[in-house]
Amino acid sequence: MDLAFIPSPSRGVLYLGPLPLRGYAFCIIIGVFVAVLLGNRRWIARGGRPGTVADIAVWAVPFGLVGGRLYHxxxxxxxxxxxxRDWVDAFKIWEGGLGIWGAIAFGALGAWIGCRRRGITLPSWADAVAPGVAFAQAIGRWGNWFNQELYGKPTDLPWALKITSDTGGRVPGTYHPTFLYECLWCIGVGLLVLWADRRFRLGHGRAFALYVAAYCAGRGWIEYLRVDEAHHILGVRLNVWTAILVFLAAVVYLVFSARLRPGREVIHDRGDGSDPEPPVAAGDGAEPGDAEGTASAKDRKRSEDAEAEDAEDVKGKDTAPDPASTSLKKS
Structure with missing residues (x-):
C-alpha cells in the first residue's frame, strides 16, 4: 500500500460550457506569458523599447510550436x-508531444525573422528572454502531468507519481515524476542565468548559451530515468545524445564568444525596422548595455564638439588684425 505519492488528475481537460480547456495547452500558454513578461522587463532594463519582446515572440512562439511538433x-x-496508426494524430498537439530541441531551433528562426524586422540583433534579444524561457519550460512540464505521460521508472519513493490511466500503453502504478524533476531543474536554470547575468554582465548571446548548456546538463540524467518508447543509438536514448551534442555546442560558444566579443553590447532598439547603430566605444564613457551611459556619451561628444568650435572662434579672433593698428600704419 502506498503511504504517499503524487496523484495524477482524473482527466486532462475541463469544459467551460462547450469550450474545452486542456491542461497541456493551458500550461504552455501560461509559460509563454511568463517568458514574455520577464523578457520584456529585462529588455527595457538593458535600454530596449517596451513591447519589442512581445512583437518578436509573435514570430518565435508559432515557429517554436511547429518545430517542437515536427521534432517529436x-x-x-x-x-x-x-x-x-492514424496519421491525423500527428496534428493533435493537445495530446502532448513537443520536442524541446525542435522548439528551440525553429523558435530561434522565428525570432531571427522578428529581430530582422525590428532592426535588432538576435543574440541580445535571446539574452533578455533566456531565464524566462527556462521558467516557461518549468511551467510547461506540468502539461505532462495532466496527460499522465513522460514519467520515469517504477519507484516507491514518497514523491512517486501515481499513474491511474491504462490507455496508450500506460500501466497503473507509481513512477519517478520526471516532469517534476525537469520542472525543478528548469527553475534552477532560470535562477542561475539571472545570477550569472547580473554578476558577469553576459552579452552577445552568452546568457542564452548558459541556459542551453545548463538545461542540457539536467536533461541528460532526467532522460535516463524515462521509460517511454524512444529510439536508441549505441544503447543510449536519442535525446541523451542530443543533449550531449547541444551541451558541447553551447559551451564552445560560451568560451569563444567571451574571448572574441567580451563585455555586453549596447542595445539600439529604434522600433522602426532600421539597421542598428554601431555600438558606442568603451572610451566614450558608456557602459555596455546601459542606455543612460549611451545617452551621456552622446551628450559629452556634442559638448566636446561645441567647445572645439568655440576654441576655433577665439583663436580666429586672436589672430585677426586690429583695425586701429592697421590705420596707424597707413598714416
Whole structure:
C-alpha cells in the first residue's frame, strides 16, 4: 500500500460550457506569458523599447510550436505512420508531444525573422528572454502531468507519481515524476542565468548559451530515468545524445564568444525596422548595455564638439588684425 505519492488528475481537460480547456495547452500558454513578461522587463532594463519582446515572440512562439511538433513526429514517426496508426494524430498537439530541441531551433528562426524586422540583433534579444524561457519550460512540464505521460521508472519513493490511466500503453502504478524533476531543474536554470547575468554582465548571446548548456546538463540524467518508447543509438536514448551534442555546442560558444566579443553590447532598439547603430566605444564613457551611459556619451561628444568650435572662434579672433593698428600704419 502506498503511504504517499503524487496523484495524477482524473482527466486532462475541463469544459467551460462547450469550450474545452486542456491542461497541456493551458500550461504552455501560461509559460509563454511568463517568458514574455520577464523578457520584456529585462529588455527595457538593458535600454530596449517596451513591447519589442512581445512583437518578436509573435514570430518565435508559432515557429517554436511547429518545430517542437515536427521534432517529436519525426523522431517518433512509428506512433503516427505505421500500420494501425492514424496519421491525423500527428496534428493533435493537445495530446502532448513537443520536442524541446525542435522548439528551440525553429523558435530561434522565428525570432531571427522578428529581430530582422525590428532592426535588432538576435543574440541580445535571446539574452533578455533566456531565464524566462527556462521558467516557461518549468511551467510547461506540468502539461505532462495532466496527460499522465513522460514519467520515469517504477519507484516507491514518497514523491512517486501515481499513474491511474491504462490507455496508450500506460500501466497503473507509481513512477519517478520526471516532469517534476525537469520542472525543478528548469527553475534552477532560470535562477542561475539571472545570477550569472547580473554578476558577469553576459552579452552577445552568452546568457542564452548558459541556459542551453545548463538545461542540457539536467536533461541528460532526467532522460535516463524515462521509460517511454524512444529510439536508441549505441544503447543510449536519442535525446541523451542530443543533449550531449547541444551541451558541447553551447559551451564552445560560451568560451569563444567571451574571448572574441567580451563585455555586453549596447542595445539600439529604434522600433522602426532600421539597421542598428554601431555600438558606442568603451572610451566614450558608456557602459555596455546601459542606455543612460549611451545617452551621456552622446551628450559629452556634442559638448566636446561645441567647445572645439568655440576654441576655433577665439583663436580666429586672436589672430585677426586690429583695425586701429592697421590705420596707424597707413598714416
Amino acid at each position: 513526429v519525426i523522431t517518433d514517426y512509428e506512433l503516427y505512420f505505421t500500420k494501425g
